[in-house]
Amino acid sequence: xxxxxxxxxxxNQQKFQVREHLLDNLKxxxxxxxxxxxxxxxFEPYELYSNQIGTIPQASMIKVIDPSGxxxxxxxxxxxxxxKEVAGKYDxxxxxxxxxxxxxxxxxxFYGNGGKERTQAGVECxxxxxxxxxxxxxxxxxxxxxDIGATHFKIxxxxxxxxxxxxxxxxLPEEAMEQLKATIQAKNIADIGPLLESFAVDPSLVEKVxxxxxxxxxxxxxxxxxxxxxxxxxxRAELNSLWDVYEMLCTYGVGEHIVFDLGLINHMNYYSDIIxxxxxxxxxxxxxxxxxxxxLAEQFGExxxxxxxxxxxxxxxxxxxxxxAIARPADITVVYETSKLTQxxxxxxxxxxxxGYRTIAVEAKERTPVYSKHIIxxxxxxxNWISGDTVKSFTAEEDIKHFLSHMNGQ
Amino acid sequence: xxxxxxxxxxGRTAKQAIKLxxxxxxxxxxxxxxxxxxxxxxxxxTVKLVFVKSVDVCTYVETGxxxxxxxxxxxxxxxxxxIYELLDLRLGKCKFCVAGPKxxxxxxxVDQLTVASKYPRVAKQYxxxxxxxxxxxxxxxxxxxxxxxxxxxVIVDIVETGNTIRENGLKIIADIKDxxxxxxxxxxxxxxxxxxxxxxxxxxxxxxxxxx
Numbered sequence: 001x002x003x004x005x006x007x008x009x010x011x012n013q014q015k016f017q018v019r020e021h022l023l024d025n026l027k028x029x030x031x032x033x034x035x036x037x038x039x040x041x042x043f044e045p046y047e048l049y050s051n052q053i054g055t056i057p058q059a060s061m062i063k064v065i066d067p068s069g070x071x072x073x074x075x076x077x078x079x080x081x082x083x084k085e086v087a088g089k090y091d092x093x094x095x096x097x098x099x100x101x102x103x104x105x106x107x108x109x110f111y112g113n114g115g116k117e118r119t120q121a122g123v124e125c126x127x128x129x130x131x132x133x134x135x136x137x138x139x140x141x142x143x144x145x146x147d148i149g150a151t152h153f154k155i156x157x158x159x160x161x162x163x164x165x166x167x168x169x170x171x172l173p174e175e176a177m178e179q180l181k182a183t184i185q186a187k188n189i190a191d192i193g194p195l196l197e198s199f200a201v202d203p204s205l206v207e208k209v210x211x212x213x214x215x216x217x218x219x220x221x222x223x224x225x226x227x228x229x230x231x232x233x234x235x236r237a238e239l240n241s242l243w244d245v246y247e248m249l250c251t252y253g254v255g256e257h258i259v260f261d262l263g264l265i266n267h268m269n270y271y272s273d274i275i276x277x278x279x280x281x282x283x284x285x286x287x288x289x290x291x292x293x294x295x296l297a298e299q300f301g302e303x304x305x306x307x308x309x310x311x312x313x314x315x316x317x318x319x320x321x322x323x324x325a326i327a328r329p330a331d332i333t334v335v336y337e338t339s340k341l342t343q344x345x346x347x348x349x350x351x352x353x354x355x356g357y358r359t360i361a362v363e364a365k366e367r368t369p370v371y372s373k374h375i376i377x378x379x380x381x382x383x384n385w386i387s388g389d390t391v392k393s394f395t396a397e398e399d400i401k402h403f404l405s406h407m408n409g410q
Numbered sequence: 411x412x413x414x415x416x417x418x419x420x421g422r423t424a425k426q427a428i429k430l431x432x433x434x435x436x437x438x439x440x441x442x443x444x445x446x447x448x449x450x451x452x453x454x455x456t457v458k459l460v461f462v463k464s465v466d467v468c469t470y471v472e473t474g475x476x477x478x479x480x481x482x483x484x485x486x487x488x489x490x491x492x493i494y495e496l497l498d499l500r501l502g503k504c505k506f507c508v509a510g511p512k513x514x515x516x517x518x519x520v521d522q523l524t525v526a527s528k529y530p531r532v533a534k535q536y537x538x539x540x541x542x543x544x545x546x547x548x549x550x551x552x553x554x555x556x557x558x559x560x561x562x563x564v565i566v567d568i569v570e571t572g573n574t575i576r577e578n579g580l581k582i583i584a585d586i587k588d589x590x591x592x593x594x595x596x597x598x599x600x601x602x603x604x605x606x607x608x609x610x611x612x613x614x615x616x617x618x619x620x621x622x
Contacts, residue, residue, distance in 0.1 A: 154601040175539070190498030190592070213496075217604065259601065279601035284474025286598070 019317055023102055025147055026121045026311070030100035033140050035123050038099045040081040046071040052080060052299070054269030060107045062116065074106035079270070079293065079308060082124050087300035096127035102313075111285065122290070122310030129294060129305035131241065134274050135248035141278060141288055141309050142254045148320035152281040155257050157219075158264025159242055160271040160291060163212050165235045170201050170209070180209075185265045187213035205231075215262035219246045222260035238273075245274060270296040276309070280319035287315040331357040333370040338363065340378040347376070347397065355404065376400065412606040414457050414599075417476035419464035419485070423502040423591050427480045430499060431459075433617030434610065457610075468493065468594065477599035477607065483589045484568050488529045494600055496611055497593035499618065506532060506586035509575050510564035511557050514583060517564070518542055526556035526565045533566040536586050554578040 027037065046063060049056050055077065062074040075081060078101055086097060100123045110118055125137055138155060145153050163184065172180060176199060183191050189210060196206045208229040215222050215229070223243055230236050242260065249255055266275045266289065275291030290309020297304035332351055336344035341363075348361040360371050364379070377384040385392045385403045394400065418427055425443055436457050438450040450459040462470055467481035468489035479493075482502055486495060506529070508517070517523060517537075523544045527533045530546040537544045547562055554574060556562040568589055569575060575582060593614065600607055 152602055154604075156601055186493065186495040188495040188592075190495075259604070279598040281598075281602040282474070284472065284596055284598050 018320075019313070022148065022317060022320060023119075023121065023313065026144060026313075026316075027100070027102065029140075029144055029147055030121075030123055033098070033123075033136075035098040035100035035125075038082065038085070038101055039103060040075065040078065040085060040101070042075055042104075043072040044075055044081055046073050048080060048084065049073060049076060052270065055080070055267075056107070060109070062106045062108060075103065076105055076107050077268070078103045078105060078120055078122060078310065079124060079268070080296070082308075083126075083293070083296050083304075083306065084300045086124075086126050086306075087297040087302040087304060090302065093127065093297075093302050093304050096125075098126075099124050119313040120310040121313050121316075122308055124306055124308035126297075126304050126306045129273075129292070129307075131244035131248055134245045134292065134307055135252065137290070137307050137309060138245065138249060138276055139252040139254055141276070141290065141311075142249075142252075142257055144311060144316075145278060145280060145287070145319070148316055150280045150319050153257060153278060153287075153319075154259050155276055155278045156216075156259050156261040156264055157242060157246070157274060157276045158261045159238050160266065160273060160275050162235060162238050162262050163209075165238075166205070166208060166212070166229060166231055169231055170196070170199075170205055172199055172201075181265060184209070184212050184263050187216070187263060189213050212263045215260065217259055219243065219255075219258060219260045222262060226262060242274060266291060268293075272296075274307070280315075283315055283319045285312070285315050287312055287319050328372050329358070330360045330372040332359045332374045332376060333372045334359060334361040334376045334378065335364050335368050335370065336361065336378040337380050339380050344378050347378075347400075357404070374403075412456075412603040414478060414603065414606055414610065415476040416457060416459050417462050417467045417470040417479040417481075418459060419467050419479075419481045419591075420461050421464055423480070423482065424461065426501045427499070427591065430501070430614060430617055434613035436610065436613070456606075465489075471594050471596050474596050474598060477596050477603060478610065479594040480591060481594060482568075482591050483587075484529060484532070486592060486594065487587070488531050490531060491594075492597065494595040494597055495592050496595050497614065497618075499591045499593055499614070501591040503588070503590045504568045504570040505588050506536075506566065507569045507575075507582045508536070508564050508566055508584040508586065509554075509557075509569070509580045509582050512579065512581050514557075514564060514581075517583065520563055523564070524562040526553055526562035527567060528553060529566055529568075532586070536566065554580060 049061060050058055061076050064072050066072055082099060082101065102119065102121045104117050104119050106117055108116065123137065123140065125133060142155060167177065167180065180195060183195060192210050193206055196209060208231065211229045215226050223239065226239055246255065246258055249258055264275055270293040271291040272294045273292035277286040278288040280287050288309050288311040292307040294305040297306065334344050334348050344361050348359050351357045351359040362368055373387060375386040377386060382393050383395065385394055385400065418424055428438065428441055436452055438452055438459055440447065441450050448461045460476060464481055464485050467479040468485060468491040470476040471479040471493050472491040480499065484506065523542060524547060525533045525537065525544045526547040526549050528549060530548045533546050534544065547556065549556060553565045553567050556565055557580060558578060564583060566586065569582065572582060593611065595607060
């Protein structure tokens with residue numbers, strides 16, 4: 001009889017295992033921090049999203065029509081339905097709720113490459129607004145990146161309102177304002193001045209707006225430079241609130257991963273305070289995005305402050321690309337000759353249920369595939385324990401326990 | 411020190427861009443204008459230079475295949491890529507124009523205006539802003555031919571001197587936007603390699619100021 005290792009390394013299969021492993025770890029991580037998993041419906045009423053001005057462009061949603069003519073969309077974002085669920089469940093919410101989700105989100109096209117589906121794993125923390133909560137959520141985001149083995153990564157922190165305050169001082173037609181935002185987002189310093197000058201904006205304001213793209217980098221330096229662009233006390237307060245979060249993140253010991261980007265814009269208009277996104281070296285897109293959205297629940301009749309983030313699971317996978325050590329499908333293979341069938345099945349079942357070992361029983365053939373490093377061979381004449389180069393014969397089932405305890409000790 | 415990849419648009423601005431990098435002490439001794447090589451490294455081996463088709467530079471940078479790109483604003487506008495546009499290199503200056511036959515009537519009076527262009531996105535946006543509905547025809551070269559043979563009413567193209575337009579019996583009807591070569595950066599690279607990228611940009615910037 002020949003035993004050969006059945007190598008289950010078909011690329012897709014392997015990819016799937018790595019992905020599931022990552023998701024398991026994410027779920028474990030989120031629940032360790034007190035978050036409970038929820039799911040929302042894949043189909044949502046079109047109005048749920050179309051009423052949220054400035055979130056998901058209507059043309060990018062995937063719509064279906066139900067028999068009554070009602071338009072539904074495939075969930076293009078998870079935060080809105082999760083918030084709706086929380087707001088709908090409670091009257092005058094005062095508690096503290098932590099939810100996490102692993103859900104697919106759907107758009108006509110992500111990143112313009114035709115992909116219609118992406119898996120997001122995220123958390124939403126409802127009920128309290130404080131620098132401590134903000135820092136805790138961002139620290140959790142960092143933890144998920146450390147969990148995948150990333151060392152070289154950055155979390156960019158900005159504020160959803162900071163430069164909008166500045167823009168509020170400038171009277172621009174809507175179209176020009178959008179163009180200005182896009183220019184700021186691209187840190188396109190060369191085009192900001194000419195754009196504003198063409199609308200005869202006060203030169204001191206032009207100077208301040210032109211500074212925004214430079215408000216990027218080490219939090220301390222950004223804080224200093226940002227003093228020059230403040231136009232009111234609200235901006236100062238917002239800036240200081242970011243600093244409070246940063247100081248707390250330093251206490252978490254993750255300050256080195258933080259950069260401030262006061263020109264950061266998130267396309268989801270529901271963000272009201274701190275916003276952030278995470279980048280890992282060698283991955284071209286943000287691997288996670290999030291922020292505080294204190295006013296979103298008001299749309300569903302409740303005032304509930306909240307902060308959350310969502311990781312793009314496939315981007316995380318790309319970031320964890322070196323981590324390809326895949327477990328084999330089983331811990332133990334029981335190879336039996338026909339006469340030992342009864343014993344083999346009983347043993348297999350005990351190994352699974354009592355020992356918790358992933359076990360597969362296979363009948364000995366001319367060539368017998370095995371799925372694990374450890375093999376228990378039950379032949380008419382003798383029984384063997386095979387593990388790598390070690391082959392030990394045994395008589396009583398008790399001996400297996402000995403081998404296994406040795407194996408666990410490894 | 412991080413390894414950086416710079417994608418450079420092949421063509422009219424390549425030589426100037428290389429010179430700009432040289433002024434910033436980033437040299438590529440192997441480079442020669444007539445060389446067919448597409449990848450060059452500096453002697454310190456910290457910078458890899460790749461030559462790509464100009465319309466592809468934004469794609470290289472947006473997907474992270476290159477950290478930095480040097481490319482015309484015309485291609486940036488057409489690509490609509492999610493990137494940082496950190497520096498105006500003031501090279502390859504020209505402008506986007508609408509051009510057509512000398513007898514073209516005012517555009518808002520043409521019904522069914524057909525526009526031929528290498529830049530259909532830019533054309534669409536411009537006419538949308540003007541409130542003129544158009545149909546676009548995407549061409550990859552010799553755009554001036556389109557109105558002459560009646561495939562389109564007008565064209566949207568980049569114009570440097572206007573000679574090509576004039577020699578083909580066309581005239582410039584409207585200016586859309588000034589164009590120059592820009593330095594673009596991948597957002598993730600900027601976050602994770604801030605120091606190295608900032609250093610290169612500062613070097614190029616001081617090189618720019620010297621040359622002015």
